[in-house]
Amino acid sequence: MLEQVKDWDDDFYERWKPIAMGFVNEAERCLQCGKCTGQCPAAAVTPGYNPRKLIRDLVDGNIKRILSSVELWQCFFCSGCYSTCPMDINFPFFIFMLRLGAMNEGYGWEDVKQLEAYAEKDYLKDGITVSIRERNPFVVDTVGDIGKIREAAGLPTKRVVSKRGVAEINMISDLSGMTSFMKKIGGVDLLDCNTCDDAQARRCKTKPLPSKVGKITTKTRFYNYGEPSGGKTNAKT
C-alpha cells in the first residue's frame, strides 16, 4: 500500500530519547543487516515479529506503524540482539522507550494492566515482586507448602521485608508518580491457590495452555508487520 512519506514523524526519536533516560543509543547506525532478527527468540516463534523492521521504522520516522502494532509488545527482552549487533544497538531499550510512547498514544494498556497487579499487590505490598502466593494449582499439588521447605532449609518460614523497607519503596512510588499512574491503570485480580475454591482450581487446571487475557479497552493494535510469506502454517510445512 502506498505510504505517504510526508506523514512520517521526523523527530519522535529525538523527543523520546530523554524519556528513555539516555539508555538508547544511535538507531541511525543500524545497517539493516538482520543479524538481530536471525537470532531473535521472539522472531523464531512469532510470525511477523522483526526487530530489524522496528528499527527501520524508527529511523524512517514511521512511528505510527510501530506504536499501533501488536509486534511492539512481542519482544522477549532477552538482549540477544544487542549482544550480537555489530553496531551495538541496544534494542530492548528502544522497545522500552517505544512502549512508553505507545502507551502515551493509548496503545498496549491491556498488556500493562496484566502486569500492574504484580507491582501493586506484590512489589509495593510486600517488597517482593514474585509472591509467596502460588498461582499454579499443579505446583501446589506437587510442592506443597513453601514455608515448610524454607524452614527445613534453615530459613525463616517467610521472607519478610521490614516495614521500613516497604514504606520506603512506597514513598518512592508516591513521589515519582508511579502510584498515581498505577491507579490510572487499575490492575487485574491475581489468584492465590491456597485460598481459592475447588471450582476455581478446576478451571485453572483445565484452562487451555496458551492463554491471552485482555479486559480493558484500549486502542486496537494491529499486526502491522504481517505474516511471513505463506503464513505461519505454510512456513512450517
Place this chain on the structure above:
Amino acid sequence: MPRLDKVAQIPKPDKIFVFKSCVASNKYPGIEACSSDSLRILGIEPVDSDEQTCCGGFVTFANVAAPTASMPAVARNLSLAEEKGLDTCVVCNGCWTFLNEFGHFMNHNAEVKASVNMMLNMMGKEYKGTGSVYHIAEMYYRLKEELAENVKRPLKGIKVATHYGCHYLGGGKYTAIDDAQMPSYLEEIIEILGGEVVPYTANRECCGTGFTQVINGKDLSLEHTKTKLDSVKEADPDILVVQCPYCHSQLDRIQQQFNYRDEGDFQTPILHIAQLVGMGLGLDVAKLGFAAHVSGRARLENVLDRIGR
C-alpha cells in the same frame, strides 16, 4: 573463554552483601539457603538486610514503573550494601543487569544521581556509587581454588548441562566475565565439582520466559521453551544448571505444564548454580531445597542416591 582480566578484578572480600531474589525466596528457597552457606564455606561471610526489597526490574520493564521511579529504588537497595562498606552479590541475572545498568547510569549522570539522592535523603539514606555488584556465579568462578579444595560430595558421573541466561550474557555484552556467544565458565565450575558436562544444541537459546511474555504472550513463550526443552531432552542430562531463578522457574514449571497437557514428557531437574555448588560442597540435603522443585523430582533423588546424601 572467560575474560580472565575481568575475573582477576573481582575481589575476595571477607564479607559480602547477599542480595535476596524474589523468585529464589518464594519459589526455590534452596537457592537462598545454598548461596549464603556456600559463600561461607568458601571464606566469605554473607551479610543481608531485611530492608532489601525486590530490585524493581520486573515492574520497570513491565512498563508499570518509569525509570524515574525505579532509579531511586535501585539506589536505595544499593545503598544498603554501601552503608556497610560492602559489595553486593546477587543470585539472579535480572538483579545483576538491572542493578549494574542503572547503578552505572547514575554513576555517570551527576544530575540524576543528585535528584535520586534528594529522595533518598528524606529516608536518611544516600547513594554514593562506591560498591560493585557481582553475580554469585562470578564469585564461584573467582573462588575456583577454594571451591576445588572444599568439594565434599563430588558429582561423580553426574551429567550436567548449562543454561547461562540472556540477562547475564546478552545484557552483559561488555560487562559479563565471559564471551556472550560461547561462554564456558559454568562448565569449568561443573568440572571442578566433579560433574560431567553435556553439550546440547540450544544451549544459548532463551529459556522462553520472554520477560513478561510468560504472562502476556504465553503461547509464544511456551513455544520457545519447548524448543529449548526438546534440545535438552535430546542430550538427556541428569541436571540442567541455570544461574537465574527466573529461568529456573520457567524451565522447571513449564515442563510440568507440558506433561500435564500431553505435549511431551519432560523430566529434567533444573538446579541453580548455587544449589549445584551447595550439593558439591556437601550441604545438608534439606538445605538444597529440592522439595520445592516441580519437575524431575525422581531424577533428583536418583542423583542424590548416586553421589551420597
Place this chain on the structure above:
Amino acid sequence: MSKKTLVIGGGIAGITAAQKIAQNGGDVILIEKEDALGGNFAKLTYTFPVLGDAKALVSQEVQKVQTTPSIEILTNTTLTACQGSVGDFSVELKTLSGTRQEIVGAIIVAAGFHYMEPTAYTEYSYGRSPKVVTSLEFEKMAAENRLPQGNVRVVFVHCVGSRDKAKGYVYCSKICCSYSAKHAIMMKKANPQSKSYVFYIDIRALGKGYEEFIRSAMEEHNVRYIRGRVAKVLESEGKLLVRAEDSLMGNPVEVEADLVVLASAMEPPVGSRDLAAMLGIATDEYGFFQDVESNVRPCHSSKPGIFLAGSCTQPMEIASAVAMGGLSASEALAVTR
C-alpha cells in the same frame, strides 16, 4: 642522489612496481619478509572475475622479476631503520645473513594486507568446529582438492569482521563479495551435487565484469543468495545449523550445512604502525598506510619520496594492486632520475 628504489613487500603490487621501474631503466631492491615472493596472490587458486589460474599467473610475474638483472631480490628481509629524505634515504636491511646498509632515492611501501583470524566470532563456531573455515582456508582446500564431496550444503558468510563496529572494522573489505561468488562457483564446479548459499548484506561488486560474474553465480550455477547477516552457527550432531534472517522476506531461516566459509576482513599488515613510524609516514585509524590526497595522488604517502602501492593502503583486488604498483613506480622514477 641515489637512483635506486627500495620496494618493501613482494606481493603483486611490489612485484609490479619493481618490474615497471626496471623496464624504465631504474634499479630496484625488492625486499620480502617471507622466503618467497607472491604474497597473498600466491595463496589463491583461481581469480575472479574470469577464474584465471592464480598459481600460473603469479609465478609468471615472479619469474619476470627474478630474471631482471636490475632488480635485486632479498627474501627473508625486513627494513630495520630509515633516515634521510627524498633522493637520499639511508636504510638498514636485516637479511638472513646479517644487516646491510643502502642508500636509495625512493621507497615504495607494498606491504599488503593481513587476513583477519575471526577468532572473536565465537557465534560462528570458528575455531570450535573444523567445518567452519575462512575464505583463505577455502582457497587452500580447493587447491588441495579437499572440498566436501557428495550431497552437501555449503554456506558462505559475508562481512565477517567488516562492517562491524563491535568486533571488527567499520570499513567494508571491498572484495569479499566478489571472491565469495568465486568460491561458490568453485564449489559447484568441484562438486556439482553440492548446494551453495551466500548470505550477504549488500552485494558490492564494483569492477569491470564483477556484477556479471556474481549474476552468473546465481543464474548459471544456481547459487542461492539470501540477504541477511548470519546470526549464528551452531553445531548439532555433526552438522552445522546456520541461523540468519532472510531480510527481503523478513523471516528467520535456518540452513543445515556441512561447511561454512567465513569471508573474513582484510586488515592492515602486521606491524604496519611500526613500519610507518620507522619511515616517518602516516597511517589511518585502522593502521592502513595513509595517502596525502586520495583523489589525484593516491600513492603519495605523507612524506616526499615514499610511495604506497597495493592493499597496504586499503582492501583491494589484484587489478587495483597492479595499477597502483605501476603508478607508484612512475612516481618513484620521477624522483630518482
